[in-house]
Amino acid sequence: MTEGMSLRERKKFQTRHRLLAAATELFAARGFDKVSVAEIAEAADVSKMTVFNYFAGKEDLVLAPMEEHIGDVARVVRERAPGESAVTAVRRQFLAAVDARDPSVGMSDSPVVLGVRRLIQETPALLIRAHAFSMRSYALLAEALVEEGEEPSLARIAAAQLIGTRNALITANQLRLLAGESADAVAPDAVALAERGFDLLDKGLGDFATRS
Numbered sequence: 001m002t003e004g005m006s007l008r009e010r011k012k013f014q015t016r017h018r019l020l021a022a023a024t025e026l027f028a029a030r031g032f033d034k035v036s037v038a039e040i041a042e043a044a045d046v047s048k049m050t051v052f053n054y055f056a057g058k059e060d061l062v063l064a065p066m067e068e069h070i071g072d073v074a075r076v077v078r079e080r081a082p083g084e085s086a087v088t089a090v091r092r093q094f095l096a097a098v099d100a101r102d103p104s105v106g107m108s109d110s111p112v113v114l115g116v117r118r119l120i121q122e123t124p125a126l127l128i129r130a131h132a133f134s135m136r137s138y139a140l141l142a143e144a145l146v147e148e149g150e151e152p153s154l155a156r157i158a159a160a161q162l163i164g165t166r167n168a169l170i171t172a173n174q175l176r177l178l179a180g181e182s183a184d185a186v187a188p189d190a191v192a193l194a195e196r197g198f199d200l201l202d203k204g205l206g207d208f209a210t211r212s
Helices: 007-030 037-044 048-054 058-067 072-078 086-099 111-122 124-147 152-178 183-205
Strands: none
Touching: 007 037, 007 048, 007 058, 007 111, 037 048, 037 058, 058 111, 058 124, 072 086, 072 124, 072 152, 086 152, 086 183, 111 124, 111 152, 124 152, 152 183
């Protein structure tokens, strides 16, 4: 993952990963509310100020990686090729992410990633914010479709179906990985389920938002 990075970029990446790992381990052991930023800094062998240089607050130590992907679906739809529908573009990106074992589609079995997923499920404040990220993804996708001239009400309906399908597929992947299966074992079924899910969606939306 650090290939092609400069020495400075590698050090920043390593520090960020160390902070995330330390925070996840402490949160899992004692609970989100009972761990301080100072304790996370000490566990990662950095200063408290360094923590805030990388993350705005304690919640961001859990949710920052997820927040980075809020605009993924809208971006994929905006960048799709002529003749490609919104459904086809989102399907293509999702399957590529499964193949890459990308955490953003629930396909990473890294202990740190799985620890974060468990923590979010067990912490109401984090779960609420994660849900807000999903709603923001939906809003950004609807905006992208409206910008292309789609009727706002239909754009919102289509965006809800696309985001809802992705979320259901991601949840299915995460449940199996959290139950102890490896990403490599889950991947073939994840691809098959995604194909079935997007097929159902394609029958409903079909050529909607096909770029001319």
